[in-house]
Amino acid sequence: TTTTTKTTETTTGITTPGAEGSLTVTIAPSPAASGQTLNEGETGLAILGIKMKAKDSDVSVQRVKLQFNKKIYRILSRIALYNGSDLIAEKDVSSDTVTKVSSSVYSIQLTDFNVLVPKDGTVTLTVKVDAQDVIESTYRSTFTVAVSADGVRGIDGANINLYGPALATTIVATVTAAVSDANNATLVVSKSASSPEQGNVASDSTGAASKVAI
Secondary structure (H helix, E strand, C coil), X not given: CCEEEECCCCCXXXXXXXXXXXXXXXXXXXXXXXCEEEECCCXXXXXXXXXXXXXXXXXXXXXXXXXXXXXXXXXXXXXXXXXXXXXXXXXXXXXXXXXXXXXXXXXXXXXXXXXXXXXXXXXXXXXXXXXXXXXXXXXXCEEEEEEEEEEEEEECCCCEEEEECCCCCCCEEEEEEECCXXXXXXXXXXXXXXXXXXXXCCCCCCCCCCCCCC
């Protein structure tokens, strides 16, 4: 059930003035909700899709609140929200921009945008992230990202606030933070098949030897 409250905020793009609507927020099929790997220094990885459907009125969506189960500023350096290929909001991730709700809930809010979901239509937003250049070993593991309960806020044609999803467990994805391939590289040294056979080298009377294949 959509939570509603009255607002006096002016909306933009609404073509259904005076109409009360509803907003349904669900997880999008892409990107995959599990199996994603985020390497150190990686940028622009899509980790979560948010599908929004409006009914009975256009809805102007203006906020998305996300939550993580770890100190996400130890893993991420930036988080961004896209509508298709358009960047609509972004924020640097730090201890100053992340709110600690509990020892297992850390939230960050993306605002200052306006996405119009047309009446009886859908819009999908995508969350993309940049990783820290170096991720401490403690945090190189699986973490979860979710849309907080009532984390998406929109406004309908009657200037009523609409919220969704009802639960923070509705839209969840798991991602594995990992060491970068460069930092995890190994150097293998072996003998070439064309190397000379082992043997003795004779020198001249001065102790010098020249043109010796080694």
